Amino acid sequence: MEKFLIKGPCKIKGQVNISGSKNAALPILAATLLFDTPVIIKNLPRVKDIDTMLNLLSSLGSKIQLSKNKKIVRISKTSKKRVFASYSLVKTMRAGILVLGPLLAKFKKAQCSMPGGCNLGLRPIDIHLNALTQLGIKYKIIKGYVHASAKKGIIGKKIKFSKISVGATENSIIAACLGKGKTILKNCAIEPEIKDLTNFLNSAGSKIKWIGKRTIQIEGVKSLNSIKYSVMGDRIETGTFCVAACLSEGNLIVKNFNPKLINTELNLLKKVGAKIKTFKNEIHIKGPKKIKNLNNIITKEYPNFPTDLQAQFMVLLCKAHGRSTITENIFENRFMHVAELRRLGAKILIKENKAVIEGSTNFQGAELMSSDLRASVALVLAAIISNGQSIINRIYHLDRGYEKIEKKLKKLGVDIKRVS
Ligand code: UD1
Numbered sequence: 035m036e037k038f039l040i041k042g043p044c045k046i047k048g049q050v051n052i053s054g055s056k057n058a059a060l061p062i063l064a065a066t067l068l069f070d071t072p073v074i075i076k077n078l079p080r081v082k083d084i085d086t087m088l089n090l091l092s093s094l095g096s097k098i099q100l101s102k103n104k105k106i107v108r109i110s111k112t113s114k115k116r117v118f119a120s121y122s123l124v125k126t127m128r129a130g131i132l133v134l135g136p137l138l139a140k141f142k143k144a145q146c147s148m149p150g151g152c153n154l155g156l157r158p159i160d161i162h163l164n165a166l167t168q169l170g171i172k173y174k175i176i177k178g179y180v181h182a183s184a185k186k187g188i189i190g191k192k193i194k195f196s197k198i199s200v201g202a203t204e205n206s207i208i209a210a211c212l213g214k215g216k217t218i219l220k221n222c223a224i225e226p227e228i229k230d231l232t233n234f235l236n237s238a239g240s241k242i243k244w245i246g247k248r249t250i251q252i253e254g255v256k257s258l259n260s261i262k263y264s265v266m267g268d269r270i271e272t273g274t275f276c277v278a279a280c281l282s283e284g285n286l287i288v289k290n291f292n293p294k295l296i297n298t299e300l301n302l303l304k305k306v307g308a309k310i311k312t313f314k315n316e317i318h319i320k321g322p323k324k325i326k327n328l329n330n331i332i333t334k335e336y337p338n339f340p341t342d343l344q345a346q347f348m349v350l351l352c353k354a355h356g357r358s359t360i361t362e363n364i365f366e367n368r369f370m371h372v373a374e375l376r377r378l379g380a381k382i383l384i385k386e387n388k389a390v391i392e393g394s395t396n397f398q399g400a401e402l403m404s405s406d407l408r409a410s411v412a413l414v415l416a417a418i419i420s421n422g423q424s425i426i427n428r429i430y431h432l433d434r435g436y437e438k439i440e441k442k443l444k445k446l447g448v449d450i451k452r453v454s
Contacts, residue, residue: 037425063088074263080105148180233263239258270435274436357392
């Protein structure tokens with residue numbers, strides 16, 4: 035199994051190009067199931083989750099043609115039509131459930147493995163299933179699979195999500211695109227990746243309109259047109275590199291990302307002392323000598339602070355002067371990195387969903403274990419500023435969502451090696 039060897043402390047200096055967004059690309063790829071004509075998706079991140087989604091689409095009968103650098107894919111229909119999303123593919127990537135809506139909209143039938151829980155907690159799919167049921171589907175759960183059908187197709191309806199869910203909003207939007215009549219979705223997630231999905235679908239001829247802050251109106255269309263679409267940049271990768279610069283008294287230029295989309299995060303980094311200049315698609319960030327503490331960061335749906343940057347900010351606050359707190363409101367089990375950070379010397383107390391972080395940690399390198407995607411990158415950040423060598427095991431978690439992270443970090447001055 036591959037691991038990272040990191041020798042710290044290092045300073046982050048230079049320029050980094052942000053890759054395409056994993057969380058925007060996944061629903062867009064799932065939505066290609068709606069098309070009869072070829073679609074070209076550009077700016078794909080080269081990460082494992084994208085491979086898994088492409089394998090899933092291929093297993094459902096799509097023809098996948100990747101460019102040499104694997105950042106552009108042409109997806110077209112074959113004569114095979116399959117509606118079975120297997121456990122082996124969905125278990126490794128929960129976003130596999132995003133094929134349920136498009137399969138039902140296009141083929142009126144789907145058998146999709148339930149994703150099951152994960153390291154972050156239970157992660158049920160009840161909101162997806164509830165919304166799709168209101169849009170006219172029927173389903174049974176048999177032996178771990180959702181067996182669903184939509185005999186009359188997807189039928190437009192007014193729906194209010196009981197809770198804001200990124201995935202359920204995406205599944206419902208994609209399904210309603212080819213539905214009969216008008217669908218109104220209320221209490222939607224409004225993450226930038228969802229706006230990227232609606233931009234993609236509208237460029238292909240869908241009739242999706244944001245008619246309120248969290249309300250979408252969708253007029254069903256009969257079919258979608260062949261298009262080329264470039265996926266937005268990765269918000270979480272951008273935030274992670276900005277934290278790395280801030281943490282290491284670094285000096286970094288982050289390219290290919292619209293800073294307006296991470297206003298909340300950049301304001302927090304300014305509060306801890308970072309000097310930040312923003313341009314159209316670029317961020318210049320200088321880390322402070324003395325990092326200030328922050329009181330009560332709370333993870334919440336966009337435009338609030340994202341749960342996917344919670345672990346990275348926790349590392350930053352370990353280095354701050356004074357005590358900080360972070361409350362995790364999205365996932366019930368998202369403090370897996372804490373035990374590993376403690377092994378490097380962090381002083382963090384967990385009380386239910388709140389972490390109390392004592393600052394001024396002098397991290398000392400150690401052997402560590404990755405547990406999930408964002409927890410793993412937090413360990414990498416901590417190792418970068420630790421004294422001595424750290425070994426990070428199970429980095430396959432990182433490969434699910436960060437493109438060439440060690441190459442990018444090495445270019446910025448980090449002493450990092452991938453070994454088997
Ligand atoms: C997406 C992101 C993930 C991010 C998360 C929250 C992708 C591929 N993944 O995940 O990186 O951390 O948003 O920003 O885009 N819930 C239910 N029932 C449901 C669905 C969700 O109870 O049917 C709960 C979840 O357990 C969680 C909360 O709602 O507590 C939010 O989950 P959701 O927004 O759906 O996250 P994902 O779409 O799975």
